[in-house]
Amino acid sequence: MDDIKNTIKMANQIEDALLKLRNHCYVELLNQIGRAAEKLRELTETSKKLAVCLSHNWLSAAEVCGIHIVGLTKDVTYYLSQLEKLADKPTKPMPTLSVIVEELKQLRREFNGVEFDKTEGVVSVVTGPITLDDVYLGPFKIQLDLKKLPKLYVDVPYSCIALDPHPAATNEEVTHPHVSNDRLCEGEGTAAIRAALEGDRLCDFFMLVKGILNTYSPDSPYVRLEEWDGQACYECGYVTDSENTYYCDFCENIFCEECSTCCRSCDETVCLSCSTRCSHCDEHVCPNCIKECPECGSLCCSSCLEDNLCPKCLEELENENENRTRQPTGTTTNPNPGRTEANGPESEIQDQR
Amino acid sequence: MRILFIDNDGAGFADYIDIAENTTVEQFFKIKMSGNEASDYMIRVNRQPVAKDYVLQEGDRITITPTKIEGAFVA
Numbered sequence: 135m136d137d138i139k140n141t142i143k144m145a146n147q148i149e150d151a152l153l154k155l156r157n158h159c160y161v162e163l164l165n166q167i168g169r170a171a172e173k174l175r176e177l178t179e180t181s182k183k184l185a186v187c188l189s190h191n192w193l194s195a196a197e198v199c200g201i202h203i204v205g206l207t208k209d210v211t212y213y214l215s216q217l218e219k220l221a222d223k224p225t226k227p228m229p230t231l232s233v234i235v236e237e238l239k240q241l242r243r244e245f246n247g248v249e250f251d252k253t254e255g256v257v258s259v260v261t262g263p264i265t266l267d268d269v270y271l272g273p274f275k276i277q278l279d280l281k282k283l284p285k286l287y288v289d290v291p292y293s294c295i296a297l298d299p300h301p302a303a304t305n306e307e308v309t310h311p312h313v314s315n316d317r318l319c320e321g322e323g324t325a326a327i328r329a330a331l332e333g334d335r336l337c338d339f340f341m342l343v344k345g346i347l348n349t350y351s352p353d354s355p356y357v358r359l360e361e362w363d364g365q366a367c368y369e370c371g372y373v374t375d376s377e378n379t380y381y382c383d384f385c386e387n388i389f390c391e392e393c394s395t396c397c398r399s400c401d402e403t404v405c406l407s408c409s410t411r412c413s414h415c416d417e418h419v420c421p422n423c424i425k426e427c428p429e430c431g432s433l434c435c436s437s438c439l440e441d442n443l444c445p446k447c448l449e450e451l452e453n454e455n456e457n458r459t460r461q462p463t464g465t466t467t468n469p470n471p472g473r474t475e476a477n478g479p480e481s482e483i484q485d486q487r
Numbered sequence: 488m489r490i491l492f493i494d495n496d497g498a499g500f501a502d503y504i505d506i507a508e509n510t511t512v513e514q515f516f517k518i519k520m521s522g523n524e525a526s527d528y529m530i531r532v533n534r535q536p537v538a539k540d541y542v543l544q545e546g547d548r549i550t551i552t553p554t555k556i557e558g559a560f561v562a
Contacts, residue, residue, distance in 0.1 A: 240534040312558030321559030322497075329499030338495050341529060341552050351557035 144250040144257065145234040147280055151255070152229045152334050154284035159332070162287040163220045170213035177206045220287070229334040240337045245344075247275070255280040259340050260297065264310070266350040267359045271310050272298030276343050278336070286331055292339075294318045294347065302357035303364030304375040310347060311355030311362075318343060321351060369393035369405065384408040384421055399423035399436045414438040414445050488545040492519070495552040496528075506543060513539040520551060528553055 180202050187196040238257075242248050247260030258277040265271065275295045282291035293316040296309035305314075312319045320327055323346045330338040350359060357375065364373035368387035380394040381387075382405035389405045397404050397420035398412065409418040412435040419435040426433055427444035429451075434444045441448060488508055494500040506515065512532065516525050516539075525539070529552045532541060543549065 236534060240531075243534075319559045321557050323556040323558065325498040326495045326556075329501070330495065333493075333499075333501050335493065335501070335550075337534070338493065338550060338552060342495055342556060345552065345554050345556040346558040349555040349557055351559060353557075354559040 140250060140252070141235055141238050142231070143252055145231050145238060147252065147255055148234050148238075148257070148336065149229055149231055151280040151283040152234075155286055155332070156228075158284040158287065159220060159223070163217065166213055166217045166220060170210060170217055173206055173209045173213060177203065177210065180206060223332070226333060233334065234336070237334070237336045241340060244337060244341060257336070259344075261344050261347060263298070264347055266311065266348075269300075269359045269362050271300055272296055274310070274313075274347055276340055276347075278339070283331065286328065290317060291331075292318075292343070294343065302362050303373050304361070305357060308356045311350055311357060311359055312346060314356045318346060319354075319356070320346060321354065367393050369407065380405075382408055397423055412438055488543075490543055490546065491548040493548070493550040494519070495550065496520070496523075510543050511539065512537055512541045512543065512549070515543060515549065516551070527555055 180199055184196055184199040184203070187193075187199055238248075238250075241257075241259060245259035245261070247258075249256075249258045251258070256277055256279055258275050261274045261276065263270070263273050273296075275297055276292060277295060278292045280291075282289055285291065294310070294313045295316050296313070299306075299309050302308040308314050309316075310318075312321065323342050327339060327342050330336075330342060352358065361376050365376055365379050365388055366373050367379070367390035368385075369389055370393055372390045372392070374390055378391060379388045380391065380403045382389060382394065382403060384404060385408050387405065393407075394403055394405050395409060395418040396402065397409065398415070398417035399419055400423050402420050402422075404418065404420040406418070409420055410424045410433050411417065412419055412424070413432040414434050415438050417435060419433075423436055424433050425436060425439050425442075427439070427442075427447055429443055429447035432444050432446070438445055443451065489503050489505055492500070492502065492504045510518075512530060513525070516523075516528075516530065520528070529550075530537070531550045531552075532543070533548050534550075
């Protein structure tokens with residue numbers, strides 16, 4: 135008996151919320167008309183400006199007006215299409231208490247854990263444990279907030295709460311591939327969910343949400359199931375998603391951003407272990423690009439090697455060559471042909487004699 | 488005869504339609520949901536599960552709801 139009383143009390147609350155939803159549909163219709171009218175006013179103002187530009191032959195200014203008009207036209211089209219969707223709804227009989235009671239009875243038959251919280255104005259059901267592609271996600275509570283139901287056109291009136299959360303390793307707010315922060319991304323179910331709520335079909339609403347929770351759409355999840363447990367860096371073990379991991383072709387392992395780098399010479403990704411620091415510029419170089427100086431054996435990148443030598447050895451060689459040029463056999467190349475440096479000014483006088 | 492057909496597939500449809508007498512649930516599904524597998528849907532008549540050979544009656548309310556619906560991610 136208490137159960138029937140509670141059901142009827144809840145049905146009353148639901149009936150109120152559904153009536154407010156219908157009212158709000160027309161409120162939203164008015165809002166959309168206002169938005170469309172505002173854009174049409176802007177279009178009228180812009181057309182006046184265009185007329186002024188044309189009368190003065192200001193073609194560049196007219197082009198700017200044209201661009202603005204294109205944007206406004208798109209806005210008007212959008213608001214009008216939204217308007218049409220809101221206005222073009224088949225007339226439905228007002229929800230009756232007996233129909234809502236039948237909905238609630240069916241809800242009890244279809245779901246376990248059906249709860250009616252009269253104080254909070256919340257109707258909730260619990261799904262069975264959900265496993266998608268061998269990834270256990272646990273059961274979910276689908277909670278419809280009757281206070282938010284009238285705002286269906288501007289807000290989401292329900293939540294999907296994980297009761298035994300097994301969130302993605304890289305984002306604990308993602309408890310299901312299509313649920314983030316308890317908010318379900320409805321995808322293909324959007325129109326049907328809205329139609330069910332507008333049509334006072336509460337049980338259909340819950341079954342549609344359950345259908346989405348039981349389906350994995352690999353094309354557009356918050357986190358892919360293949361990456362649900364994340365990817366651990368081979369070096370440090372840090373777990374992250376695939377967008378923040380890097381593959382080293384040399385050791386064929388996956389690394390995080392901290393444990394990998396780019397080769398200074400060829401720009402290829404290389405892990406810190408496979409890379410070598412150039413002994414001159416200290417940049418990281420991959421195994422393919424690191425070269426050994428034949429003189430001293432130091433490892434350098436191709437940018438620092440010159441004539442196949444490291445900068446230090448090259449400088450030493452240049453110094454040697456310079457020294458040899460100055461004193462190879464006691465004479466030197468005389469920049470002043472009339473004077474021999476080795477003999478000094480006396481030889482000049484002797485030559486003149 | 489007239490029945491109320493609620494199709495929760497796609498954009499959703501809920502309206503009265505006319506069907507031939509003695510149409511079973513299975514036949515109805517094949518007509519209205521041709522190309523789809525009945526096992527992918529939950530079918531209720533007057534809010535109750537029924538056998539596929541149930542013969543639809545005048546004024547019946549039949550609901551067909553997909554059990555697999557692809558969600559998405561809001562970019």
